[in-house]
Amino acid sequence: MADPDIDDLSRRMDGALDALFKEFGGLRTGRASASLLDPITVEAYGQRMPLNQVGTVNVPEARLITVQVWDRGMVKAVEKAIRDGGLGLNPQTDGQNVRVPIPDLNQERRTELSKVASRYAEHARVAVRNVRRDGMDMLKRLEKNGDISQDEQKTWADEVQSMTDAHIKKIDEALAAKEKEIMQV
Structure with a gap:
């Protein structure tokens, strides 16, 4: 049996x-969440890489996500990837940090x-x-x-x-x- x-x-x-x-x-609810940026990939070193492999994603405030980019040359690519990610986010660069404010819905x-x-x-x-x-x-x-x-x-x-x-x-x-x-x- x-x-x-x-x-x-x-x-x-x-x-x-x-x-x-x-x-x-991955659904944006008006509150910041590190997983919100999970679907974003960055053109880095000749290939597409997940965002969390080119920088550290943090949530210091309820309406802000920061990405500490490890390679200074990748900052513009990360900013562009977040902007073009289809999430309606508008990142701002601050040195090697990319600040992503989460707007109200x-x-x-x-x-x-x-x-x-x-x-x-x-x-x-x-x-x-x-x-x-x-x-x-x-x-x-x-x-x-x-x-x-x-x-x-x-x-x-x-x-x-x-x-x-x-x-x-x-x-x-x-x-x-x-x-x-x-x-x-």
Whole structure:
């Protein structure tokens, strides 16, 4: 008798949650966050590099991000990458430091960000449901091959479903918290 690999399903569902939190970290909420600059890459030394590999990203104040660029020759490239990053940020150079003030969000932009957060959450829900489908298919296959009984298949299926429900609940809670954060003036 072979037990299904429930731990693998749980790990994959947790991966969908981790991806969601990473995407939420990149959403600008009017508050400074070092993860806000994670998607930005800089043209450095003949290739594209993540911003955190050419300088130190800090958040000294609630509405300010600073980037301490390690190579003085890279300051202009970092400033240009942040400006062209599509985040609506306007960096200012101060020696080897690049200061990035975070402007207030207007209501229209808050609503738009809330919709983006909802879209991210829906992608995470779909990923979790796909993992559930894979798990259910695996259980049916095991039952068909005679590796587990029909009762065991039903028991395992209930466990997979409860694990799915728990992950969907976590996604919904994360979305509610993020929307509250975005809409906070």
